[in-house]
Amino acid sequence: MAGTDSSDAPGRPLDSDSSEPLHLQLRGHLRAQILNHSLPPGTSLPSEAQLQVRYGVSRSVVRQALGALADEGLIERGRGRGSTVAPRREHHRLVHRTSGLSAQLGSTGASVGTEVLSLSVQDADASTAVLGTPQVLSLERLRTADGVPIAVIHTWLPVPAFADLTAESLQNASLHAVLGEKFGVQITSGKRQIRAVPGDRDLLRLLRLDTSSPVLLLEGTSFDQDGRPVEVFSTWHHPDHVVFDIDIQREPAVPASAGSLASPAADAPDAVADQARQLGADLLRLADRLSHRGY
Structure with missing residues (x-):
């Protein structure tokens, strides 16, 4: 509650023998x-x-x-x-929507920036096999909002379909918008997973986080209007500046006899909701574990 006084909150003893000041x-x-x-x-x-x-x-x-x-x-x-x-400026991401982070942030009035960190052709591996091509275009970007780093995005795209993409065309631009304008590709569906993970040194440096900080990882695959896989991505979000929002709607009842024919996608909102409810607790447990290990 705003304006409350925390003077009666219990304190946690500090460790004078710790190497941490x-x-x-x-x-x-x-x-x-x-x-x-x-x-x-x-x-x-x-x-x-x-x-x-x-x-x-x-x-x-x-x-x-x-x-x-x-x-x-x-x-x-x-x-x-x-x-x-202090009041906090949090950026909210609707993870159940196909629109990307850039479009969602821009719609709120935030000043969105994108720096292309790397762009190269690589051999496909198990994590990108869904794209169905022997080679993939590997794209890594840093996303900022109002000048503050909030996400590092690693995206893999099929080659040769998107081999003509350049770093210049993606600088301070939305990838999904470029795919629509340049290739006529619209992202219409996808699969998403959320988890709290430790960040490596380079990731934490880019997001300006302490070495003991966990990050929020959103992973997924996106499909175009024809149901073809278009991208595989991993996005590491700054845990202090990004909040995941999920709109939940009750699904129509499915007759018991039709249960075996129901699409797995019908359970997606409930699955994502369960992940969201547990994410905060997972993040706090991870941060505590990392701090005790001295990362």
Whole structure:
């Protein structure tokens, strides 16, 4: 609830024997509470003196931790009024829709940028066999919203169908829009999976994340208007800036006698909903496990 006071919240003891400095431990503890909405926007943080007592640390440790949170834009500090959790600009992605991230962000008024990191022809493997070609075009991009990195996208396309694609044509552009304009291909259906995963060093650097941060991975295959597989993709989303939204509708009842003939796609909304409900808990468990392993 906005405007609430967190001064009575219990503190977690910091580990003075850890190789991680105390101010980073305190920052991490407060940061986790902000990101998991235990401390929602508008919440007043305890005073510096209260944090000193609660965590048994010096004033300089508290000030370093709060300063780091302020630099991230997670809290707002005001002279004489303490610190409060800052409003958050979250970008929402409707994962049950075929429109890509660029189109969805653009429709909200966000300034969307796309940097092509690499574009090359590779041999197909087991993960891209669904495309049905011996070679695939491998495309890696960095997507930003209002200048902030929010996703790294790796896409594989069949060759030779899309061999004429160039990095220049995809810079600051939507891939799906280019496929429609240049090749007459419309994405009309697909399969999607969501999971929380650890990010490697290069991925975390591109998304400006700490080494202990998990990321949100959306994987899938997209099909065109003729039912042909067009792309295989993996998109790693910044967990602080992207929220997955899913619209759920009740499916028409299927007669028991027709159950064996029902399309597997009929169960897709329920399956995605189950994944979405568990995603937050999975993400927090993964972050905790990574931090304890010292990643």
